[in-house]
Amino acid sequence: MxxxxxxxxxxxxxxxxxxxxxxxxxxxxxxxxxxxxxxxxxxxxxxxxxxxxxxxxxxxxxxxxxxxxxxxxxxxSITEPGRLDPVQSQQIRKFFATAHGELERMLADTSRFLSGLTDYAAVVVRHSADPARIRSVQIVGLAPRVAVVVAILGSGAVDKHTLELADEPSEAQVAAASSHLAAHLTGEPVGRWMAIPPTDDPLVDRLVGIANAALTHGSGEPDEGPQVFVGGAARMATAFDAVSTIRQVLDILEQQFVLVTLIRDILDRGLSVAIGTEHGLQPLADCSIVVAPYEIEGERAGTVGILGPTRMHYEQALAAVAVVSKRLGQALSEGTREG
Amino acid sequence: MxxxxxxxxxxxxxxxxxxxxxxxxxxxxxxxxxxxxxxxxxxxxxxxxxxxxxxxxxxxxxxxxxxxxxxxxxxxSITEPGRLDPVQSQQIRKFFATAHGELERMLADTSRFLSGLTDYAAVVVRHSADPARIRSVQIVGLAPRVAVVVAILGSGAVDKHTLELADEPSEAQVAAASSHLAAHLTGEPVGRWMAIPPTDDPLVDRLVGIANAALTHGSGEPDEGPQVFVGGAARMATAFDAVSTIRQVLDILEQQFVLVTLIRDILDRGLSVAIGTEHGLQPLADCSIVVAPYEIEGERAGTVGILGPTRMHYEQALAAVAVVSKRLGQALSEGTREG
DNA sequence: CCTTGGCACTCAACGATACCGAGTGCCAGC
DNA sequence: GCTGGCACTCGGTATCGTTGAGTGCCAAGG
Incomplete structure (x- = not known):
């Protein structure tokens, strides 16, 4: 060429x-x-x-x-992985050594960290395209009319919903409902409606129904679509000098749905970088995006990326995003305990 | 004067x-x-x-x-409450009529909504100054070496932690630990260390200890300090025209700790508005902040506020913040079910 | 004594003008 | 096909009036 x-x-x-x-x-x-x-x-x-x-x-x-x-x-033309300078590698090591805690906090922290590392805005998406499967589910009575349904998901996340009951089931009935529910939901993806056959106790059935509904339509995270964490948006104010551009870019960064669609688009096209007008978003015409999915225990669990001006430092950006996504995946694969 | x-x-x-x-x-x-x-x-x-x-x-x-x-x-000199124009009142009504769902999502939505309503950046803080008391607590075994401790708090929130065990307690032991824990923690504020006397079964004691530790130092929200939701930060790009000012303000908006401190400061001084340099933050010298706490079931549960240029439209801002904080409190008082 | 019209003064904003110099396109010669 | 040379372009900057909104002050009038 x-x-x-x-x-x-x-x-x-x-x-x-x-x-x-x-x-x-x-x-x-x-x-x-x-x-x-x-x-x-x-x-x-x-x-x-x-x-x-x-x-x-x-x-x-x-x-x-x-x-x-x-x-x-x-x-x-950038073929070789691209080197991070030692200072940055050190920073990454340190961050993932000390980072800990709840998944969402971890993702938010990562977005902030990645932004600081590259000096661009960073985005971390936790996507739920492939809904986690239920590994274990249980109903627990807490008070005469209050119970909790707790589901542990394959991803390690815990989905829990408090149930307010019209009835006052006995402990045995709660236990029956719990095991009936477990028998029919274990292994199934969360958030999808599963028909559950009735038992011989209508009260138990009602309890099972409520719990099943809570898991299906409940307001817990898993079925609320992907979550987005944006870090260091303020850096866009330094990357551009036209106030209108800054405004437009910040606007996009606040529209989580747009961000998610954009990123999925890029990944679907098999790219890791989208430059300027390559993605369709006109307000981001002066921006490039570098993305890399991260995997938890071999499963794609989300994406990390950075957003900067088209004249961004691509080698560093590619390297940083690649390393951070890998390390993030590792860190999350270890700490699957805490949801 | x-x-x-x-x-x-x-x-x-x-x-x-x-x-x-x-x-x-x-x-x-x-x-x-x-x-x-x-x-x-x-x-x-x-x-x-x-x-x-x-x-x-x-x-x-x-x-x-x-x-x-x-x-x-x-x-x-603004003494009377200040009228919202009918369009805005209508918007507010509509928002709170349709808003629903999980607490955190609700707060995030509210910050976005308030920002749209006023055309300034909005902040919603969920503060945990007065830690909620434990209303009910229970340990549930999920797998031989996995258990969950679930605490329902006075605020209606649910604090849950997954426990990984070295032992394999029997169901009876789990139940014993559960009731022992409940006996000593019910009514206590979450996140504070409580000594729990030993039982005659060391395995139960270990289980109780782990659960107690998880509730105390655990990474669940309640003891992680206040949560901050910022909406419409992009609007600050329209409010100022100096890029450096924009940058500084955005920076502050990303520093949640600073925001929380700032807002608490304002409330502690009994103010609802802080103008320009009245708050100590030099980067916000050109900004004013309007805040109002919101209450869930009579208890202060957080604060809503907006951040705009010192030349903001104070009457509208005050009215909007007052109404939204009140309605938010009401909405959350109703929907205390889902944590 | 407070108010008011008048007046000289100030100074940012704007436009016109000239100048500079980085950078180009092209061409003729090596 | 590469190179030095040269005329040309044009954004950026500096200079310099000019303009006009707005002030401060004062002396006259109620």
Whole structure:
């Protein structure tokens, strides 16, 4: 597609522009040692690259700026995993050594951490596309008319619902309902309606029905769709200088549904980076997104990602997202105890 | 302190400035019908108001801008509750009619709603200053080495922790531990360490100890300090035009601890509004905060508030925050079932 | 004594103008 | 095909009036 020299020039321009945020002129490119050509030659090549859509010129007599296509070429040419500098690796190690606690807090912390690490906004999605299966379920009476149904899910999460009863079941009836429920729900995905055959005790059936309904339609997390944690949105205020752009980007970051759709879209297309207008969202035309799914015990459990300007530092971003998603998965696979 | 005319002039200037965001000149003030004086008189009074610290001048030959002290006078002069316009009342009614679900989701939704209602950033804090008391507690065995301790709190919230055991207690032992724990913890505030006397079965004691520890130091919400929900932070990008200000304010909004401290501070001082530098936070020097606590069943359970520029629309803000906090409290008092 | 019209003064905002220089495109020569 | 040279472009910055909103002060009038 591009001969070696064009590729080298394009790469140099992208790198320079990412660093300086200024249009890159031919002289700067000609100065880099790998290329021993004059600026005039570079100018010719730059003209060609512009005609092919890799570069753009803000106006005549300005340097060149990479287009989305230019960034795309650059990103695709990053083949080796990309090194994190030791300081960052150290930070990551430290974070995951000390991080602990409840899943949701962990995800929120991770989003903040990743944002600090990369200096872009970070997003962590916990998706529930594949609903966790119920590993164990139990009804517990707590007071004459109050009971709890507690389900432990395959993901290690605990789904619990308090039940208010019209009846006052005996302990035996609660126990019967509990085991009847367990017999029919264990192994099933949570949040899906499961028909449960009646027993010979209508009171037990009512109790089972209430518990089953709570697990199905209950307001516990699992069936409320994916959860989104955004960290470091404030950094977008530094990444752009047009207030309107900042506003638009922040708006998107608050629309969790949009974020989730966007990220799923990117993953569905088999990408790990979406640049500028590659994703459809017009307000994010100046943004790139780097994502990586994380896995808990081999199952995709969510995604981590960062959102930055198209002129983001892609190697670092890719490396950081990759490492953090891996480590997050590991950390969550260990600490499956606490839901 | 201020004679009637000065007060009227000050009020007019504040209102005008809130609307236009432009320094207010003497002629504009002289035009208002209540005051039938010439602009020259207004100028004299404005000079006096400036000397007394209520007004400031960006530069000679510009109009006047209210100082924090000026806003404070204005806010303190708002005595009657302040009317919400019918559209907003309608919105509020509708929101609380349809809002439902889990406490945390409800609070998050409320923060988003309040932000939309006022067009400022909104904050909802769920504080746990007065830890809820345990109404009922129970240990449930789920698997040979896995048990759950479930505590229902006075607030209606459910605190549950999964326990991983070294032993394999019998059902009777679990039941014994459960009732022993219940006997000593019921009525106590959660999250505080309670000594529990030993029984004659060391295995039961170990189980009780683990459960007790989980409830005390466990990672469940109640002892993790207050939770903060921020909605509509993006709106701060419209409220200010200096990018650095936006950045600073967004930063604060992400520091939950700072927010909570700030809000508690304001409430502790018996205020419902903090203007500009009245709160200590330098980055928020251009912001005002309007807060109101909400109550669940008569107990203070948290705070709702909004954060906007010092030139915010105070009457509306005060009214909106007051009404939303009240309605939120009512809504949560009804739906105490689901934790 | 307070109010008011008048007047000189101030100063940010705006527009016009000129200038600078980084960067380009093109061309002729090596 | 590469390179040095050169004319050209045009955004950015600085300079300089000009404008006008707004003030402070004063002297006259109720």
């Amino acid at each position: 591009l001969d070696d020299r064009k590729a080298a020039i394009l790469k140099a321009i992208v790198e320079e522009y990412i660093q300086t945020a200024q249009p890159v002129g031919s002289m700067v490119v000609a100065r880099i040692p790998e290329l021993s050509v004059s600026s005039a030659t570079v100018r010719n090549e730059m003209g060609a690259l512009e005609r092919e859509g890799y570069l753009a010129q803000p106006h005549t007599s300005a340097g060149r700026i990479p287009t989305d296509k230019g960034y795309r070429f650059f990103v695709d | 201020l004679d009637d005319r000065k007060a009227a002039i000050l009020k007019a200037i504040v209102e005008e400035y809130i609307q236009t965001a432009q320094p207010v000149g003497s002629m504009v003030v002289a035009r208002i019908p209540e005051l039938s004086v010439s602009s020259a008189t207004v100028r004299n009074e404005m000079g006096a108001l400036e000397r007394e610290g209520y007004l400031a001048q960006p530069h000679t030959s510009a109009g006047r801008i209210p100082t924090d002290k000026g806003y404070r006078f204005f806010v303190d």
